[in-house]
Amino acid sequence: MLIPGKSKYKKQFKGRYRQQSSQGSVLSFGHYGMKVMGYARLNSRHIEAARKVITKRLPKSSRLWINIFPNLPVSKKPTDVRMGKGKGSVEEWVFRVSPGRIIFELSGCDEETARLVLLRASAKLPVSCRFTYLGEML
Template sequence: MAILIPKKVPHRKVRKGKNSGIATRCNTVAFGEFGLMSLDNERINSRQIEAARQAITRYIKRGGKIWIRIFPHTPVTKKPLDVKMGSGKGEPQFYVAKVKAGTVMFEIADVTEEQAREALRLASHKLPVKCKIIKKEEF
């Protein structure tokens, strides 16, 4: 299982920050034919992204092409169990991607529409956000 983590981060620990509003970038299907769009603002960790990727790959039996449009750059810290308050911030435990409503998280191509819809539906069950399956607009 290849967990997504950044090779290098500018700061080892970062503050939580806000994750509100709608996506202004990464909000259209750019590479594939079908996409999985988030309808909520949420933090998605690297394990959830990997689980969704595996669900898609297993369903399409390694056919087609998949693009993962999100990457977990943000470290999340946690203090160990049974440690009293104070004495600084905890150590980084895992990495998350901050996803806004309207972000296209996964894209898929070179498969039939039924296969794509079912694969993305299975992937959506692995993620902590409500999702919508979208098709590339033909211009």
């Protein structure tokens, strides 16, 4: 599971989704990528499930880059607890994605294989995703 080693603050506010992502919206490492088309909070279980699907179906010579890391703590109070008494403990770590963000990048395989693998991995995520490639960016 992906968990940050150390953070400046133990608990954070929920925050809001503002606009489309300009940071991380172009392919920087691989030739093919998975672009997010909506707003979502991806936790470490989502990322790990998608990574397992990708690595299982890719040839050994190919390379995978994960461009996101869950760094935002989400706290939750236990059930049957009355109001007040402070904020709950940290339940999970998430990464807030917005439209246009590329979360996975691939290289070292043909386009048809990359398209199929990333389509299957997108089924594991709670947000709709789109396949993108380097020729499309130019």
